[in-house]
Amino acid sequence: MTNLKGKIDFAVLISAINANPNGDPLNGNRPRENFDGYGEISDVCIKRKIRNRFQDLGARVFVQSDDRADDGFTSLKARAEGCAELKAILSKNKNPDRDQFSQAACKEWIDVRAFGQVFAFKGGKEGNVSVGVRGPVSVQQAVSVSPVDIVSMQITKSVNSEDGKGGKGPDTMGTKHRVGFGLYVIKGSVNVQLAEKTGFSQEDAELLKEALKTLFENDASSARPEGSMEVCRLYWWQHEEKTPAVSTAKIHRSIQIKEKKDRPESFADYEIHLADLPSVKPEVYDLV
Secondary structure (H helix, E strand, O other): OOEOOOOEEEEEEEEEEEEOOOEEHHHOOEEOEOOOOEEEEOHHHHHHHHHHHHHHOOOOOOOOOHHHOOOOOOOHHHHHHOOHHHHHHHHHOOOOOHHHHHHHHHHHOHHHHHHEEEEEEOOOOOOOEEEEEEOOEEEOOEEEEEEOOEEEEEEEOOOOOOOOOOOOOHHHEEEEEEEEEEEEEEEEEEOHHHHHHHOOEHHHHHHHHHHHHOOOOOOOOOOOOOOOEEEEEEEEEEOOOOOOOOOHHHHHHOEEEEEOOOOOOOHHHEEEEEOOOOOOOOEEEEOO
């Protein structure tokens, strides 16, 4: 494994067409939006998709979705205890060495050394475990470039969920919500100092880049039909320094996006300009 060459900044432009990019469970699963009408996708949702892509690309992941679990474990505690190296550390001492525990966890799972993880398990023969790992990869919540229009549709099921109901039960009615069109921007970075602590390598960074380029592979659902979510463009800045002269905020601001028409309906309806920065040039991947 090669040490990370330098700090990384990235930005991903994604489009949603007649899809629900990230439903809000406290608001009837409507697509998330702020008070100004701009669409949002939470950082938790984005990291979930990155973890899924890590799995698809053959890497070992600690925080797996139950429906995608590939190791037979049904909880995080069971997965941690299923790691022979972690189990050996826990069996030696009821209060394990935190640095040793962190190093073993980072070595085992890519999402731990990328995003970090809090290991907090209670009870058992090994006693309580409380270890925190701070990861180098940070991802901001995605926000749409323009306000989004949310369309709602009433739907019905053709059968009752349970027997014994005369006529149609109330559970046969429902509502689906979708965004007509939205262009969202995901921003993030990789911190070298933290990468050195967790062991996040240059090879891991390349895997992260591939995951971002293919973020919606194997992600189709009723809310996001195949082809409705698309990665349009990826900007990837790889610095030579651990602490570059140009800040992450300035790099992210260098992407200037303007509407070509009042109501954009596709990625082509935006004009995108990348401001020149003196010290670093991005790798640009056009994916549409």
